[in-house]
Amino acid sequence: MAHPPHQQINRDLLRPLIQTSWRFYVLVALPAAVVLTGLVSWFSQMYFGFGISGIRWPIFWGFYVTNFVFWIGISHAGTLISAILRLVNAGWRRPVTRCAEVITVFALMIGAMFPIIHLGRPWLAFWLFPYPSERLIWPNFRSPLVWDFFAINTYLTGSVLFLFLPIIPDFAVVRDRATGIRQRIYRVLALGWRGTPKQWHRLETAMQIMAIAIIPVAVSVHTIVSFDFSMAPVPMWQTTIFGPYFVAGAIFSGIAALLIAMAVLRKVLHLEAYLHPLHFQNLGKLLLVMALLWGYFVFNERLVTYYGNGPSEMAVFWRTQRESFAPLYWTMVVCNFVLPLILMGIRRFRTITGCVIASIGVVIGMWLERFLIIVPALGHKYLPNSFATYRPRPVEIIITAATFAAMMLLYALFSKVVPIISIWELKAGEHTPPELIPPATEEHPLGELRL
Amino acid sequence: MDRRSFIKLTAVSGTTAALASCGNPEHQLIRFVPDEDIVPGQAVWKPSVCPLCPSACGLTVRVMGAEADVVRNGKAGVVQILAAKKLEGNPEHPVNHGGLCARGQAAIQVTYHPDRIAQPLKRTGNRGVGSYEAITWDAAIAEVVAKLNEIAASGKAGSLAFFGRSGSSYRNALIGEFLARFGAPAPMSYDLFGDDVLRRANAVSFGVAQLPTFDFAQSRYVLNFGSDFLGTWNAPVSQSRAYGDMRQGRRGVRGHFVHVDSRLSQTGASADEWVPIRPGTEGVLALGIAHVVIRDKVRPAVADRATAAIAGWKDGLPDYAPERVEEMTGVKANRVERLAREFAGGPSVLPQVRTQPGVAVIGGTALAHTNGLFNALAINALNALVGSVGVPGGLAFTPQLDILAAAKMTGRPTPAASLRQWAADALSSASSVQALLVDGVNPVFTAPRAWKLRDALAKVPFIVSFGSFLDETSVMADLILPDHSFLESFTGAVPESGSAMAVVSAAGPVMKPLHQTRATTDVLLDVGRQLEKPIELPWQTFEEMLTASFAALPAMTEGSDAWTDAQEKGGWWGEIPAAVRLKPDTASPVRLKADTTSVVSGLSRTQPEFDGDAAQYPFHFLPYPSNQFLDGSTAHLPWLQEMPDPLTSAMWSSWVEINPATAAKLGIAQGDVVDVTSAHGTVQTAAFLSPGIAPDVLAMPAGQGHTTFTRYASGRGANPVDLLAPVTEESTGAVAWAATRVKIARVGDGDGRLILFAGEFREHQEHGR
Amino acid sequence: MPNWGMAVDLDRCTGCGACVTACHAENNISTVGAEQAARGRAKHWIRVERYWEGDFPDVTLKFRPVMCQHCDNAPCEPVCPTYASHHTPDGLNAQVYNRCIGTRYCANACPYNVRFFDFFNPSWDKPLHLQLNPDVSLREVGVMEKCTFCVQRIKATTIAAKAEDRELKDGDIQTACAQACPSRALVFGDLSDPESEVSRLSRSPRGSKLLEDLGTKPKVAYLSKDA
Numbered sequence A: 001m002a003h004p005p006h007q008q009i010n011r012d013l014l015r016p017l018i019q020t021s022w023r024f025y026v027l028v029a030l031p032a033a034v035v036l037t038g039l040v041s042w043f044s045q046m047y048f049g050f051g052i053s054g055i056r057w058p059i060f061w062g063f064y065v066t067n068f069v070f071w072i073g074i075s076h077a078g079t080l081i082s083a084i085l086r087l088v089n090a091g092w093r094r095p096v097t098r099c100a101e102v103i104t105v106f107a108l109m110i111g112a113m114f115p116i117i118h119l120g121r122p123w124l125a126f127w128l129f130p131y132p133s134e135r136l137i138w139p140n141f142r143s144p145l146v147w148d149f150f151a152i153n154t155y156l157t158g159s160v161l162f163l164f165l166p167i168i169p170d171f172a173v174v175r176d177r178a179t180g181i182r183q184r185i186y187r188v189l190a191l192g193w194r195g196t197p198k199q200w201h202r203l204e205t206a207m208q209i210m211a212i213a214i215i216p217v218a219v220s221v222h223t224i225v226s227f228d229f230s231m232a233p234v235p236m237w238q239t240t241i242f243g244p245y246f247v248a249g250a251i252f253s254g255i256a257a258l259l260i261a262m263a264v265l266r267k268v269l270h271l272e273a274y275l276h277p278l279h280f281q282n283l284g285k286l287l288l289v290m291a292l293l294w295g296y297f298v299f300n301e302r303l304v305t306y307y308g309n310g311p312s313e314m315a316v317f318w319r320t321q322r323e324s325f326a327p328l329y330w331t332m333v334v335c336n337f338v339l340p341l342i343l344m345g346i347r348r349f350r351t352i353t354g355c356v357i358a359s360i361g362v363v364i365g366m367w368l369e370r371f372l373i374i375v376p377a378l379g380h381k382y383l384p385n386s387f388a389t390y391r392p393r394p395v396e397i398i399i400t401a402a403t404f405a406a407m408m409l410l411y412a413l414f415s416k417v418v419p420i421i422s423i424w425e426l427k428a429g430e431h432t433p434p435e436l437i438p439p440a441t442e443e444h445p446l447g448e449l450r451l
Numbered sequence B: 001m002d003r004r005s006f007i008k009l010t011a012v013s014g015t016t017a018a019l020a021s022c023g024n025p026e027h028q029l030i031r032f033v034p035d036e037d038i039v040p041g042q043a044v045w046k047p048s049v050c051p052l053c054p055s056a057c058g059l060t061v062r063v064m065g066a067e068a069d070v071v072r073n074g075k076a077g078v079v080q081i082l083a084a085k086k087l088e089g090n091p092e093h094p095v096n097h098g099g100l101c102a103r104g105q106a107a108i109q110v111t112y113h114p115d116r117i118a119q120p121l122k123r124t125g126n127r128g129v130g131s132y133e134a135i136t137w138d139a140a141i142a143e144v145v146a147k148l149n150e151i152a153a154s155g156k157a158g159s160l161a162f163f164g165r166s167g168s169s170y171r172n173a174l175i176g177e178f179l180a181r182f183g184a185p186a187p188m189s190y191d192l193f194g195d196d197v198l199r200r201a202n203a204v205s206f207g208v209a210q211l212p213t214f215d216f217a218q219s220r221y222v223l224n225f226g227s228d229f230l231g232t233w234n235a236p237v238s239q240s241r242a243y244g245d246m247r248q249g250r251r252g253v254r255g256h257f258v259h260v261d262s263r264l265s266q267t268g269a270s271a272d273e274w275v276p277i278r279p280g281t282e283g284v285l286a287l288g289i290a291h292v293v294i295r296d297k298v299r300p301a302v303a304d305r306a307t308a309a310i311a312g313w314k315d316g317l318p319d320y321a322p323e324r325v326e327e328m329t330g331v332k333a334n335r336v337e338r339l340a341r342e343f344a345g346g347p348s349v350l351p352q353v354r355t356q357p358g359v360a361v362i363g364g365t366a367l368a369h370t371n372g373l374f375n376a377l378a379i380n381a382l383n384a385l386v387g388s389v390g391v392p393g394g395l396a397f398t399p400q401l402d403i404l405a406a407a408k409m410t411g412r413p414t415p416a417a418s419l420r421q422w423a424a425d426a427l428s429s430a431s432s433v434q435a436l437l438v439d440g441v442n443p444v445f446t447a448p449r450a451w452k453l454r455d456a457l458a459k460v461p462f463i464v465s466f467g468s469f470l471d472e473t474s475v476m477a478d479l480i481l482p483d484h485s486f487l488e489s490f491t492g493a494v495p496e497s498g499s500a501m502a503v504v505s506a507a508g509p510v511m512k513p514l515h516q517t518r519a520t521t522d523v524l525l526d527v528g529r530q531l532e533k534p535i536e537l538p539w540q541t542f543e544e545m546l547t548a549s550f551a552a553l554p555a556m557t558e559g560s561d562a563w564t565d566a567q568e569k570g571g572w573w574g575e576i577p578a579a580v581r582l583k584p585d586t587a588s589p590v591r592l593k594a595d596t597t598s599v600v601s602g603l604s605r606t607q608p609e610f611d612g613d614a615a616q617y618p619f620h621f622l623p624y625p626s627n628q629f630l631d632g633s634t635a636h637l638p639w640l641q642e643m644p645d646p647l648t649s650a651m652w653s654s655w656v657e658i659n660p661a662t663a664a665k666l667g668i669a670q671g672d673v674v675d676v677t678s679a680h681g682t683v684q685t686a687a688f689l690s691p692g693i694a695p696d697v698l699a700m701p702a703g704q705g706h707t708t709f710t711r712y713a714s715g716r717g718a719n720p721v722d723l724l725a726p727v728t729e730e731s732t733g734a735v736a737w738a739a740t741r742v743k744i745a746r747v748g749d750g751d752g753r754l755i756l757f758a759g760e761f762r763e764h765q766e767h768g769r
Numbered sequence C: 001m002p003n004w005g006m007a008v009d010l011d012r013c014t015g016c017g018a019c020v021t022a023c024h025a026e027n028n029i030s031t032v033g034a035e036q037a038a039r040g041r042a043k044h045w046i047r048v049e050r051y052w053e054g055d056f057p058d059v060t061l062k063f064r065p066v067m068c069q070h071c072d073n074a075p076c077e078p079v080c081p082t083y084a085s086h087h088t089p090d091g092l093n094a095q096v097y098n099r100c101i102g103t104r105y106c107a108n109a110c111p112y113n114v115r116f117f118d119f120f121n122p123s124w125d126k127p128l129h130l131q132l133n134p135d136v137s138l139r140e141v142g143v144m145e146k147c148t149f150c151v152q153r154i155k156a157t158t159i160a161a162k163a164e165d166r167e168l169k170d171g172d173i174q175t176a177c178a179q180a181c182p183s184r185a186l187v188f189g190d191l192s193d194p195e196s197e198v199s200r201l202s203r204s205p206r207g208s209k210l211l212e213d214l215g216t217k218p219k220v221a222y223l224s225k226d227a
């Protein structure tokens, strides 16, 4: 898998940092506007009262918590994937890892907003933090929400480090080419990187450690998110399968997000030379595997409920299966299972376009999945007297849209200041340096395992 | 920085609306020195009387300090006042024994209502528009005095009319005396859901023109013909308590309850058995039951009594054989026989269950037909037949205090015309009506439209309202002299029923008047004194009247007097001295008067007649007093508006109940907007599908549909009265409010006007697998 | 230490709704108005459920008042991150409004759906505010509220008894709903006293608990119509 010569690499990958075309401004201005609208909506929700949302008795969680679970899921794109690929030493990963890790960090930042946005009194969110206070009250460590708080913070810290470490050499590259104020900024960021073997070695070791450490964290995060539901005695929530089910779903949606991001970057930043169809095919295969895994989990969850035949569970079951929520439910099944199976299963369709279509389907499907776990159950809880249905109101829809815009915005800005493809890793793939990373050869497109 | 200011700060950056929100008006208020001495946080309990329905339940009011907004010499500020905080049932009161219905709980909002009329008002705009200007009490009273002088001078004292409240109370006694001395006819009182038919029937049957008191607590079998005795009818709280004891108050004994009605009302919902019946044929069913009881000699004693007590029944009511009864009522013949055996306490389908004593109850819809009196007399006779009159577990009559005698009143006003007659006269060209005084009642809202009451009022030259709210009747007034709320005034009423012993519910004010209002009773006394030909009543104030009148009653506690006791206990109860007891006396046990049966069999009308032909108007229309709003008089209280209706869980709404099968035929779904039309009008409302109603009946709660009645009730829902035909029960002239036929048509999908609290109405939903 | 509980005699309950209004009056529960009520924001700490059974003409209706069951094993408590929902030594499920940050997790966890959220700052059209009970704190926007077993009455009476140093008798403490109930369907009292009426009723063969199989250990006994 040949990449262009080094000068070419530098030119291509540094171009976005040096030149700024009108397309960039559009790409920033549009999402920025949406994000601003989202902020205004959130502030007016705080000012006028939470009641301007569609949340009602007894469906006390809706779009916001759906978005929370969804974005935390997306965040499993990067760190987890790139960590695994690093550990298995997949050579082809090199152009992919960074855009994956970036997704993680931003998705986490966005996802972590929602527990605050959905609070009745967001200005008191800090009460979740165990600080020594005159009230001598600590958070209730029995509450999954407190577990969330710690899990997400840990994951965010880890992912930021995991993203930052491999950027250091590239900052150095930029530093050496930039001038004026920029040079000074990048000098700071480069942390005095000189590329001495010692530094290289330390970087590699650090990366190895982070790669190993981040995987259990990532797994735990979405397991704990799933506990938010499985710990409450709500029909169809109380199930032991939620932990792995949520993690699998998370990775699933993560890969989909990554594929979409890669396709966009490839087009916008003209990285055809670096992001080959091979990358998409490989990730596409991964997507296929996850689709099958997801299908298994859903089948498992449904079949067990159906056999158990608990009255309250069945009420929710039928509500999604063939009553009011059936259209959404079957859309989800098509998006998450049928579509990827066809597009990724049949080699002919496993093209870049195919991958993108399948991924968009999966992203929509996974959002629906979270929505369908939360709302139908809460609206159909035990005593029929309090059955109800939920309709989102503008504020929730706008804020939801704003988070997608936020993702675009952050991504655009990031790729403006940091090479979105790891320059040094790319070069490292070319000639065999003293490092552990083996070259990818034609016969071993995935590189050889060397752990 | 506190939380609120934090929200505002964020809002400023978020919304421009925030600009208005800065600053907190409370901080600019001055604190005035209170004129009562108040111990902060210390509650005191004072007795009072619930004003919302005639059963006059006793209240215990929690009174504490509170901060009221006031204006003193032009400056707005807050001042500590002693304010009523919570109404609780008076545990000692013989009617409600500490219980209180939802309306009684909400009564406190009458006093604190934001739209209460706070000072005398004089009309500035056209009648009915509701534009008024504030005037002083002196000016207002002067106007009334001038008008009354003018009337008196013209020698047409009879042309002064008065709309009063129903029920026996010192207030009404004083008003009656005032009118009598002035030479005007007695006050007219009109209740859409009043029970004059039953009073008349009881007068015929038992010689007592009074509603009965039921000893459910000791009954073993209750056969209810259409009355809502657990919700709105007669003395609901008293009856509910007794009902509870009937069910679970006796070890090993559980009373049985059968509900006969074309609709499963809130009361019917608690029944063990519901007998749907063709509207207006309740009396026929009763006589059918009597027929079987006599024929089968269900209990020899009963059969004997039949022949003995009830002349004319020796032949055993041949016209009412079960088969004929089935034809007329739609109740299966074998069911009639079974009910008869159960009710008469013979060997019944309720194995090893004694069903004696049992009692039959009639009220509400069963009386609201053109043959209401027949129905009532038939059920009275049935009770007499099984000997449930004046015995434990049966019905009796609460001894009544003769207020007029107690207050030593001399004047006897000329009897009033019926409201309907009065309206007709007022509209006639030769109308003599010169002035009308309205004491907080709202007949414009509740009287059949065909009576044209509003037009009649429009023709009255001078109308004064003592009401506290601008309702459909008050808004026609030229002058509004707002009364105190019940918590701010002396009250005294004689409950007609609900207690075994005689009761007078009475109390003093529990708090100082909140607004520039005056007690209507004192205003009348004042006006009387100021007339050219003064009306010199023996008391300066209403309080004096009560003090004087209570002298006629013995003290309840040693070394005290009745009035002191009453003010402490919230009333007086015990043995009434013969001198002031209402005659004719109800010497218990009450005996059925011999001529009842002749009346029953003599009655020309045994079958109900309905307005509107069955082909064009296929449905019987059944308006009913709302559990929250009665006839609409409490629709202005937000707690009651938001309280879910017992049967439908509806809040802030009105609706029409329709049988699901019928609805399916007409393509009407839950919440759909429908037009209900009678020969006299159309109302638009939402459909509520209820399995508890006969397929050929549509039911609609009264109370909503006010055009003007405070911010909470105005323009909300629809008023079933708009559909009512002006047909009456012939012998009493009472409105036969269940005798109208209607049709229904779907207008469109639900538009959210039907607000339900409950999600589903079935507990067990079957999902096929 | 008392253990407060309640018994609801469904054979006495007539569905009249007096308890609902009484609770509003005692506990400063604001009305939300038609528009918000339509959006599912009405707050009824105690509600009277009604369920139809059968179809015309053989139809019956069941009433069932439902308030917080003050579960001894309350799902709403462990999930609360701030201890706003917690258990008291005398067996109440207490709700500290000022500590609640409005995650609404407790309400999801409550199988009985008896927890209500303040979607807006509660307000009273003056002078309706004069009725407010000074013994019950007003709630702010964004917090959860629910039946407290009228804890303010429990405290007041207990303190009074202590001051006059006398033992609390059964019936000394009445919740607002039980006090109002015309048919005496609601009985409140101390379950730790085997002689109290609520204990006696809770032992009745007619008695059962709501959703007992969920293991919430509810403290409200429901006595069925038929023995």
Ligand code: SF4
Pocket: B050, B051, B052, B053, B054, B055, B056, B057, B096, B100, B101, B102, B103, B104, B105, B235, B236, B237
């Ligand atoms: S029954 Fe209700 S409304 Fe009537 S007096 Fe008693 S408490 Fe008041």
Ligand code: SF4
Pocket: C012, C013, C014, C015, C016, C017, C018, C019, C020, C048, C065, C180, C181, C182, C183, C184, C185, C186
């Ligand atoms: S007040 Fe009593 S009778 Fe009325 S609904 Fe409540 S519990 Fe039932």
Ligand code: SF4
Pocket: C067, C068, C069, C070, C071, C074, C075, C076, C077, C093, C109, C110, C111, C112, C113, C114, C115, C146, C216
């Ligand atoms: S009923 Fe609901 S709110 Fe009350 S204690 Fe049980 S779980 Fe908590």
Ligand code: SF4
Pocket: C079, C080, C081, C082, C083, C084, C085, C099, C100, C101, C102, C103, C104, C105, C106, C107, C143, C144
């Ligand atoms: S809403 Fe309040 S009480 Fe409920 S869990 Fe969240 S913080 Fe606790």
Ligand code: SF4
Pocket: C022, C023, C026, C027, C045, C046, C067, C068, C146, C147, C148, C149, C150, C175, C176, C177, C178
């Ligand atoms: S116990 Fe108190 S708080 Fe609970 S429902 Fe009854 S009145 Fe309301």
